[in-house]
Amino acid sequence: MAQAGTIAPAKAGGFGATERKDRWWVGPLATGLGFGAFIVYSTFRAFYNGQYELGMGAMTGPESLKNHSYMISPFYSPLIPLGFLPRALAWVSPALLILWAPAGFRVTCYYYRKAYYRAFFLDPVACTVGEPSSYCGFRRGHDYKGETRLLIFQNLHRYFLYLALLFLVFLAYDVGLACRWPGGFGVSVGSLVMAANVTLLTLYCTSCHSFRHVVGGRRDRFSSTGSGRVAYRLWTIATALNKHHMLWAWLSLFSVGFTDFYIWLVASGTITDIKLI
Numbered sequence: 001m002a003q004a005g006t007i008a009p010a011k012a013g014g015f016g017a018t019e020r021k022d023r024w025w026v027g028p029l030a031t032g033l034g035f036g037a038f039i040v041y042s043t044f045r046a047f048y049n050g051q052y053e054l055g056m057g058a059m060t061g062p063e064s065l066k067n068h069s070y071m072i073s074p075f076y077s078p079l080i081p082l083g084f085l086p087r088a089l090a091w092v093s094p095a096l097l098i099l100w101a102p103a104g105f106r107v108t109c110y111y112y113r114k115a116y117y118r119a120f121f122l123d124p125v126a127c128t129v130g131e132p133s134s135y136c137g138f139r140r141g142h143d144y145k146g147e148t149r150l151l152i153f154q155n156l157h158r159y160f161l162y163l164a165l166l167f168l169v170f171l172a173y174d175v176g177l178a179c180r181w182p183g184g185f186g187v188s189v190g191s192l193v194m195a196a197n198v199t200l201l202t203l204y205c206t207s208c209h210s211f212r213h214v215v216g217g218r219r220d221r222f223s224s225t226g227s228g229r230v231a232y233r234l235w236t237i238a239t240a241l242n243k244h245h246m247l248w249a250w251l252s253l254f255s256v257g258f259t260d261f262y263i264w265l266v267a268s269g270t271i272t273d274i275k276l277i
């Protein structure tokens, strides 16, 4: 017997066939535009290979900024010197050597999977909405086979999490460098932007489903020992953060792009980074 308030699955029909009356297409469209814009921007910056660092000790950038604290874009940190590469690979930037790790973390994220399967592959485009029978010239069946075959790599998510946690250490260290000026400790708008970025990335990582599993998901119940209480506390925090994982995913995505953009503007001399303290 049909339940009141439920919506029947899309009957056989073309793409977009549905009985839904709400604006179901807003979510996939916003995801496609937002995530797509970030992919285009980050790819451009990874190949741009310039104006990603500044200040004391920077290997690149204008001399006029040598009295500034050291700042580096999150796309290029940790910075890997490219001296070992042959000439034929001169087009490779330091960002290209490291971005596979955070990119892999985002691509295999449980939330992003749902979002980009809908936005980019229309599979499904939304609940109870008809799917296209073919995509980019390929016929498509309707049998759900799980994340197997080509999609088996999605199971690597927990390993990408470990790498992402390591990257947080590098980015936090960068914030420390951004606060070390020739005259001693100092805080600028740029260092605050970098600090906000690593904070949002930390919230994104610690709200991860795999992180929640790592800190408390493997046990039937928590013991009352010291370690059990610590695990319970961590699991409680991760659970609270996990409820807003989508929010942290988007805020941290925006902050990474904005931090790179800000450092690009300062390193190129377009704006001056204002020292507050």
Ligand code: FES
Pocket: 105, 109, 110, 111, 112, 157, 204, 205, 207, 208, 209, 210, 211, 245
């Ligand atoms: S589930 Fe989204 S980062 Fe792990």
